Amino acid sequence: TKSTRPQRLLKAVQKHSTRGDPQSVISAIDHFCRHREWAMNVGDEKGSILDSVVSELNPEKVLELGTYCGYSTVRIARLLPPGARLITLEFNADYAAIARQVIAWAGLEDKVQLVEGASGDWIPRMKEHFGIETFDFVFLDHWKDRYLPDTKLMEDCGLLRKGTVLLADNVICPGVPDYLEYVRNSLSYKSCYFKSHLEYTKAEDGLEKSVFLG
């Protein structure tokens, strides 16, 4: 039977990158997506902006909404200080299985906890199940109609503190108008837009960085 795109992406990682070398994993995926098959990873251009936000923040507790094949998981986890932890949520079992192998190949499994399930089910369980008080950094990159409800859910569950940074992918393409309107008009957030391009294309896209003010 025909392989899936995530399976072909994993094979490209294992063929063209070095086990335990996260940068080579990132480069192999970007090469595959640029020259073989487009895939919905945050990509190299927006990925560099993601890197700079993470490096500046040095977060201890990170939440990622939407793992897919683990590309952004590897991008974030490779920059985390020792002892820092990244929880990434993915409700597609096939994608989660690939992501686990990509994250392991990069040698980052000790920093990453991949949870197979829906954000709406797991956000309310972060405290009692993972012993999380609040997150320092959240990367939103799951289905776009979930950005706003999940942000409100994180607020309601007390998972955000003064200074928590939310970074949202795709605020232009495919776009998240309700989320953008909320974080840009709410007195509880200081928001700014990083203009970029849709991964591996010339189309405009960008990241919205929103600091929770408490």
Ligand SMILES: C[S@@+](CC[C@H](N)C(=O)[O-])C[C@H]1O[C@@H](n2cnc3c(N)ncnc32)[C@H](O)[C@@H]1O
């Ligand atoms: C754009 S992909 C993630 C890409 C990844 N962040 C990267 O840059 O490499 C979106 C992923 O979110 C998952 N997803 C969508 N809605 C979700 C939800 N409510 N809970 C958990 N996973 C979700 C999808 O199955 C898909 O794999």
Ligand SMILES: O=C(c1ccccc1)c1ccc(O)c(O)c1[N+](=O)[O-]
């Ligand atoms: O929605 C899509 C999409 C829509 C149509 C076809 C393929 C992907 C998409 C495109 C770029 C992204 O960075 C991204 O995160 C997503 N996503 O699914 O979450």
Ligand SMILES: [Mg+2]
């Ligand atoms: Mg995206």
